[in-house]
Amino acid sequence: MKQYLELFLSYLVVEKGLSDNTLEAYHRDIERYLSFLSRQKIDEPERIRPLEIAEFLAWLKEFGLAPRSRARALSSVRMFHRFLEIENYCDGNPASLIDAPRTVAKLPAILSFKDVERLLAAPAGEIPEDVRDRSMLDLLYATGLRVSELVQLKTREVNRTAGFLLTCGKGGKERLVPLGETALASLDEYLAKARWKLDKKGGSDYLFLSRLGMPMTRQAFWNVIKKRARQAGIAKNISPHTLRHSFATHLLENGADLRSVQLMLGHADLSTTQIYTHITRERLKKIHEEFHPRA
Numbered sequence: 670m671k672q673y674l675e676l677f678l679s680y681l682v683v684e685k686g687l688s689d690n691t692l693e694a695y696h697r698d699i700e701r702y703l704s705f706l707s708r709q710k711i712d713e714p715e716r717i718r719p720l721e722i723a724e725f726l727a728w729l730k731e732f733g734l735a736p737r738s739r740a741r742a743l744s745s746v747r748m749f750h751r752f753l754e755i756e757n758y759c760d761g762n763p764a765s766l767i768d769a770p771r772t773v774a775k776l777p778a779i780l781s782f783k784d785v786e787r788l789l790a791a792p793a794g795e796i797p798e799d800v801r802d803r804s805m806l807d808l809l810y811a812t813g814l815r816v817s818e819l820v821q822l823k824t825r826e827v828n829r830t831a832g833f834l835l836t837c838g839k840g841g842k843e844r845l846v847p848l849g850e851t852a853l854a855s856l857d858e859y860l861a862k863a864r865w866k867l868d869k870k871g872g873s874d875y876l877f878l879s880r881l882g883m884p885m886t887r888q889a890f891w892n893v894i895k896k897r898a899r900q901a902g903i904a905k906n907i908s909p910h911t912l913r914h915s916f917a918t919h920l921l922e923n924g925a926d927l928r929s930v931q932l933m934l935g936h937a938d939l940s941t942t943q944i945y946t947h948i949t950r951e952r953l954k955k956i957h958e959e960f961h962p963r964a
Contacts, residue, residue: 811852
């Protein structure tokens with residue numbers, strides 16, 4: 670069965686144009702699935718029935734995976750069997766008959782506007798790393814970019830005159846995102862005071878650089894945001910995605926329409942963006958309960 674995994678991953682790259690992170694997730698899920706099948710002595714696609722897939726999901730549950738992770742694994746298995754069917758390696762898709770594990774929609778963590786202000790003010794120094802971190806945090810909150818999009822930004826992809834940046838999101842889809850005056854001011858400060866000091870060898874295309882002159886990595890920026898949150902006295906566990914969630918929620922709370930927020934976030938499906946309307950409703954309920962005299 671292992672031979673089909675590489676063919677499947679190639680199919681996802683060529684036909685679906687998926688990102689590296691999504692490919693890694695599919696690879697991990699299907700590798701685990703094929704290992705399970707191997708233990709069951711199943712070595713041909715035609716021998717796989719819905720029962721085997723149900724047993725695989727039960728095994729994942731025993732293994733300790735949460736319903737959300739098991740639902741994702743089933744989605745990967747469905748796609749895998751769909752590929753096998755399209756390429757005539759088997760007839761039919763046994764995974765299509767299996768229901769996904771029930772998941773409870775988990776509302777993303779967000780920061781209050783006051784906490785965002787404290788976080789953005791945390792890198793207050795003038796050394797290159799402080800100026801860079803200030804710009805990265807301002808830009809992240811101003812645009813709602815994913816962390817991978819932020820660290821992969823090239824200097825040529827930011828049009829400071831027009832006040833927009835061009836980013837390449839999931840599936841290789843490009844989108845234009847407005848920056849805002851505060852983020853532009855921080856970016857101008859970074860370009861004038863810090864970036865040239867970090868660009869040790871000169872000529873790097875990447876906008877944000879480490880102190881060694883290399884492009885910032887996702888993990889490095891995770892460490893940055895953890896460090897700045899501690900400096901700001903923010904106790905909750907936050908990540909770069911917390912600022913993305915806060916960006917979307919604060920826009921909706923201040924009257925932005927859902928379709929515009931969807932475009933800025935780069936969501937392919939409006940239903941993905943709609944989770945933020947649940948957050949704003951939950952917040953309104955809490956405010957009502959706290960302040961209404963008869964709540």
